[in-house]
Amino acid sequence: MMGFLFCLIAMALLQWFTPYWWWIMLVPLIWTLMQGTSFRGSFFVGAASAGVLWLVAALWQWSTTAQIVADRVAHMLAVGSDISLILLTFAFAVLAAGFAGATGYLLRNALFPPKAAEA
Amino acid sequence: MRWFKLLLSLAITVALFWIGNYKVGLLPPIGKFVNPFAGFWQNGKALYSLSETLHLPGLQAPVTVVWDNRQVPHVFAKNEHDLFLAQGYLVARDRLWQMEFIAMAAAGRLSEIFGDRTLEFDRSRRRLGMVFGAENTVNALQENETARMVMNAFTTGINTWIAGIDERHLPLEYKILDYRPEKWTDLKSALVLKYMAWTLTGRFNELELTRTRQVLGEEAIRQLYPTFPPFTDPIVPQETPWSFRPIIPARPEKTFYPVAAANATAEDPFVPGSNNWAVAGSRTQSGHPILAADPHLALNLPSIWYEMQLVTPEMNVYGVTIPGLPGLIFGFNEHIAWGMTNAGSDVLDWYHITFRDSTYSEYKYGDEWRQTRIRVEEINVRGGETVRDTVVYTHFGPVAYLEHEHPFQPNIPRMAAIRWTAHEPSSELLTFYYLNKARGYDDYRKALQHFHCPAQNIAYADVDGNIAIWHNGKFPLRWREQGRYILDGSDPQHEWQGWVPMDQLPHVKNPPRGFISSANQAPAAPSYPYYLGWFYAPFERGARINNWLQTRTGLTPKDMMRLQNDNLNLRAKTILPTLLQLLAEAELTPTEKAVYDTLKAWNFEARRELTAPIVFEYWWREFYRGVWRDDMQSKSGRLLWPRADVTIELVLNHPDSPYFDDRTTEAPETLAMVAQRTFKIAVQNLETDLGPMGRSWQWGKARGTDILHLAQIPGMGRMRLETNGNYAIVNATSRRAGPSWRMVVDLTPGKVRAWGVYPGGQSGNPGSPYYDNMIDAWANGEYFELLFLKSPDESHKNIVTQTRFEVKK
Incomplete structure (x- = not known):
């Protein structure tokens, strides 16, 4: 839960103040590199925080101003509807941040094998 | 593991x-x-909500912008510098991607965005000397103090906007195509102008006509390719006397230079056209002139036009501009109104070049060898290596393609230099500047002196009751028919002989008939002493407009709107009754008979709910091919087919012409047989393409209009609009092109009123409702009254908000 909240808040702030999308990969990677405890847990930390952040943000944009553009982009990407586009946004965040989190944990495991880490 | x-x-x-x-x-x-924080999700309808007050660097005094309910900015400035600065800022706000894209396309720089898929397009722009022409224009503008002021202010305004947008507020297309805007320059404005010059004057058929003459001979050329198109009612009424002493260049002995040029040519490209007219007070209900103009262009989104009102203490002008150009191009002020149609005169010739050897460093000219000039073009290719392209320049202009190269367009001859007025130094932008401020006929005349290319028929009307039209531009002085075929670049007698004096160009002011008009037809009767070209629009639109106006008085702005939306197919009215008579009714199948009856009952209107228009379209196309296919065969490449108007003339006046016989068969064919055969094929094709006769044959459904995104990005256009009209009809709406701006101005002194519409919207943002909000009204032939404000404080129900630009200290 700590990890989820940390990642969510850090990503939200960094994304708000800078235009870079890849914070959703870098933040969970750094977190799990330092604090990751399991493969699944690390994947989840990234996937959940980024997924929630992008899903909520996309839904917010969509419900306030972005319906027309979402319609057009959905047509351009041939994904059917703007709902699919929200799902695509969510799915990309989940995958990108999830794998970044998992990789962070695996790196930690490789660089500092569990015993050393405990010590 | x-x-x-x-x-x-x-x-x-x-x-x-x-x-x-x-x-x-x-x-x-x-x-x-x-990314919902900076990606496309940010490009919603609230992308650029202007705050109430903005501080702009470079302003000399505050500027007020009033926005109406169609998001038209009405700009009130204290001086011209601030006015053009604000114009640049606002145009960039709404149309930045579009204007930069057009400038890059004109410069041959699309490969920087699209990679090597656009390399040959880019190379062709360099070979045509587009940047060369734009540089010459910039240099000419720099020499004029007024032009310098306008350009500096305008460019500063655009760059102020560009400097203020971050990643997240980039226009959608930059995000889709993944690149960033550059700084705007005067050169880019000049490139936008050259883009229009190419669109409107980059049409030529010297190669095919040269080949056609070699294959068919001179006699056939005289008959099938007349220099004055049949049935034409010229722009300047026939009876108008010419009150000047013309300079007529001598015709050399050798005028035809046969070139062995064997590349094939595709179908003729779309030919843009336009209408404009003005009626004098003698024909209007108000007793004051009314002017109408509707330029026809390929229809895209964002729309080519951007609507604005520009006001300083000395001027108050309303109209449309092409994003990237300062001032307004079509419009009106408190004194005058003007509108343009493409002149269609020939301002681009090809000169065959004889090089001394394969180094291309010298070419023959008279008795000497002249040095070529080399310009090395660098084409940056995204994801690839920079391509260096060497372009050989002669004193005529660049040699577009050498012997072993493949022209980007099949109508471009190889080993030929392009001589084009768009390469000459010129300052067209000053025309807009002076027209915007014009107070009467003399100002209009003065403004026109600066407009060289693309040459235009510029219609004029004013509150003093004057109407006029000038076929205006920089036209080469030529012997008769010079430039119809490929010219001999080694023969000094084939040079352009100077320029036609601008005050001797076809024009008419306050003609007795009480109206002026143009629809891209021949500007003057054959008695006009100068040769300006021959490939003018056929008679239909011009004749229809003139016949319509000729028979009416008491005209109102509503009537002008009706005429702009007139759907009478004059081609069908001229030819169809004769074609129908030729059919042997008894030999038709029941389906064919039903189709025949539909045509017979038709009132010749191209309305979207009718089926006859699509039948005529299919039949005419088949018939035209049926007449000419056999005659226009040549192993040496595609010939120039005779035009529709010539074909009509042949059917009506020479029904026994041997051209109706199919040369490829032994049995003789008659006109009636061609008609019968092609009618049956047309019906078959209609059933194959559209199914059995029914709703799917309705003109609006079967033809329809597609308004594509400028970069053809799927999902960003408006497809399958059910529209009325067709090419060669006053409402010249076709599948991909049509009236791109319809304007009607009532010039009642002190109470100038105007109406307009274009198929798009003010915003260039595909996520904004103002991206395409006027399309439905346009398709239905409806107009918006243009809000012509006198002061920023005026109140009106259509005013939405105000923005103040303050001086940034």
Whole structure:
């Protein structure tokens, strides 16, 4: 839960103040590199925080101003509807941040094998 | 195992980062693009809500912008510098991507965006000397103090906007195509102008006509390719006397230079046209002139036009501009109104060049060898190496393609230099500046002196009751028919002989008939002493407009709107009754008979709910091909087919012409047989393409209009609009082109009123409702009254908000 909240808040702030999308990969990677405890847990930390952040943000944009553009982009990407586009946004965040989190944990495991880490 | 898992996870992570951050093929970088904080989700309808007060660097005094309910900015400035600065800022706000894209396309720089798929297009722009022409225009503008002021202010305004947008507020197309805007320059404005010059004057058929003459002979040329198109009612009424002493250049002995040129040519490209007219007070209900104009262009989104009102203490002008050009191009002020149609005169010739050897460093000219000049073009290619392209320049202009090269367009001859008025130094932008401020006929005349290319028929009307039209531009002085065929670049007698004096160009002011008009037809009767070209629009639109106006008085602005939306197919009215008479009714199948009856009952209107228009279209196309296909065969390449008007003339006046016989068969064919055969084929084709006769044959459904995105990005256009009209009809709406701006101005002194519409919207943002909000009204032939404000404080129900630009200290 700590990890989820940390990642969510850090990503939200960094994304708000800078235009870079890849914070959703870098933040969970750094977190799990330092604090990751399991493969699944690390994947989840990234996937959940980024997924929630992008899903909520996309839904917010969509419900306030972005319906027309979402319609057009959905047509351009041939994904059917703007709902699919929200799902695509969510799915990309989940995958990108999830794998970044998992990789962070695996790196930690490789660089500092569990015993050393405990010590 | 641990390492394997790590490597796998790492590989997936890197791959996701890669597709997230970089473009793959034509897909946008997916992570960057769907990022709800800076990607496309930000390009909603609230993308650029202007705050009430903004501080702009470079302003000399505050500027007030009033926005109406169609998002038209009405700009009130204290001086011209601030006015053009604000114009640049506002146009960039709404149309930045479009204007930069047009400038880059004109400069042959699309490969920087699209990679090597656009390399040959880019190379062709360099070979045609587009940047060369734009540089000459910039140099000419720099020499004029007024032009310098206008350009500096305008460019500053655009760059102020560009400097203020961050990643998240980039226009959508930059995000899709993944690149960033550059700084705007005067050169880019000149490139936008050259883009229009190419669109409107980059049409030529010297190569095919030269070949056609070699294959068919001179006699056939005289008959099938007349220099004055049949049935034409010229722009300047026939009876108008010419009150000047013309300079007529001598015709050399050798005027035809046969060139062995064997590349094939595709179908004729779309030919843009336009209408404009003005009626004098003698024909209007108000007793004051009314002017109407509707330029026809390829229809795209964002729309080519941007609507504005520009006000200083000395001027108050309303109209439309092409994003990237300062001032307004079509419009009106408190004194005058003007509108343009393409002149269609020939301002581009090809000179065959005889090089001394394969180094292309010298070419023959008279008795000497002249040095060529080399210009090395660098084409930057996204994801590839920079291509260096060497272009050989002669004193005529660049040699577009050498012997072994493949022209980008099949009608461009090889080993030929292009001589084009768009390469000459000129300052067209000053015309707009002076027209915007004009107070009467003399100002209009003065403004026109600066307009060289693309030459235009500029219609005029004013509150003092004057109406006029000038066929205006810089036209080469030529012997008769010079430039119809490829010219001999080694023969000094084939040079352009100077320029036609601008005050001797076809024009008419306050003609007795009480109206002036143009529809791209021949500007003057054959008695006009100068040769300006021959490939003018056929008679239909011009004749229809003139016949319509000729028979009416008491005209109102509503009537002008009706005429702009007139759907009478004069081609069908001229030819169809004769064609129908030729059919042997008894030999028709029941389906064919039903189709025949539909045509017979038709009132010749191209209305969307009718089926006859599509039948005529199919039949006419088949008939035309049936007449000419056999005659226009040549192993040496495609010939120039005779035009529709010539074909009509042949049917009506020479029904026994041998051209109706099919040369490829032994049995003789007659006109009636061609008609019968092609009618049956047309019906068959209609059934194949559209199914059995029914709703799917309705003109609006079967033909329809597609308004594509300028870069043809799917989902960003408006498709399958059910429209009325067709080419060669006053309402010249076709599948991909049509009236791009319809304007009607009532010039009652002190109470100038105007109406307008264009198929698009003010915003260039596909996520804004103002991107395409006027399309339905346009398709229905409806207009908006243009809000012509006198002061920023005026109140009106259509005013939405105000923005103040304050001086930034």
